[in-house]
Amino acid sequence: SQQGEEDPQALSIQEGENATMNCSYKTSINNLQWYRQNSGRGLVHLILIRSNEREKHSGRLRVTLDTSKKSSSLLITASRAADTASYFCAGPNFGNEKLTFGTGTRLTIIP
Amino acid sequence: DAGVTQSPTHLIKTRGQQVTLRCSPKSGHDTVSWYQQALGQGPQFIFQYYEEEERQRGNFPDRFSGHQFPNYSSELNVNALLLGDSALYLCASSRDWNTEAFFGQGTRLTVV
Numbered sequence: 001s002q003q004g005e006e007d008p009q010a011l012s013i014q015e016g017e018n019a020t021m022n023c024s025y026k027t028s029i030n031n032l033q034w035y036r037q038n039s040g041r042g043l044v045h046l047i048l049i050r051s052n053e054r055e056k057h058s059g060r061l062r063v064t065l066d067t068s069k070k071s072s073s074l075l076i077t078a079s080r081a082a083d084t085a086s087y088f089c090a091g092p093n094f095g096n097e098k099l100t101f102g103t104g105t106r107l108t109i110i111p
Numbered sequence: 112d113a114g115v116t117q118s119p120t121h122l123i124k125t126r127g128q129q130v131t132l133r134c135s136p137k138s139g140h141d142t143v144s145w146y147q148q149a150l151g152q153g154p155q156f157i158f159q160y161y162e163e164e165e166r167q168r169g170n171f172p173d174r175f176s177g178h179q180f181p182n183y184s185s186e187l188n189v190n191a192l193l194l195g196d197s198a199l200y201l202c203a204s205s206r207d208w209n210t211e212a213f214f215g216q217g218t219r220l221t222v223v
Contacts (some may be wrong), residue, residue: 030209041152042201042216088153092209097145098167099212101153
């Protein structure tokens, strides 16, 4: 069963614009993590937000977490061509350490 | 720090054969997890190793087995390969379950 469900499935924007991706999850989490994956390669960890945090920033990334709605969002500001990738959210449950991923959001930045 | 390293990067096997994939975790990490990622899908959890024991397992048949060594490196073994086992196999390591997991570049397995 999926824990993270990303939305939209695909997103195309012009370079320089902001990109927002959403993630919904089913059960209580201890933390939620966002990853980036370039085509056919390994996942790169972007940011981890804990269940007692509401917002976190890292460079051009901004992540929010709403535990009451079981949702999170990832905002990438001032997008670049190098941001073209698939983005996944995943989180371990309390007592269940595995990361469960959705199918991801495919982000395309148009130069 | 070399991060998480996996070998080999690509592999082609015939149906019915057996395969072993290897993973060296990031320095300081003692927990290793394996994931299978089919084309266009998200990674699916196979199992997790900690202190040389399988701590948790996903919904994969017994043909998938693993091992963790005293130096925390790990192997994933798949027996009796099926065409459907063709996928990207990812290894991830972490210090514990409540911290970031770091992934290797994966092993692309093709079963023909």
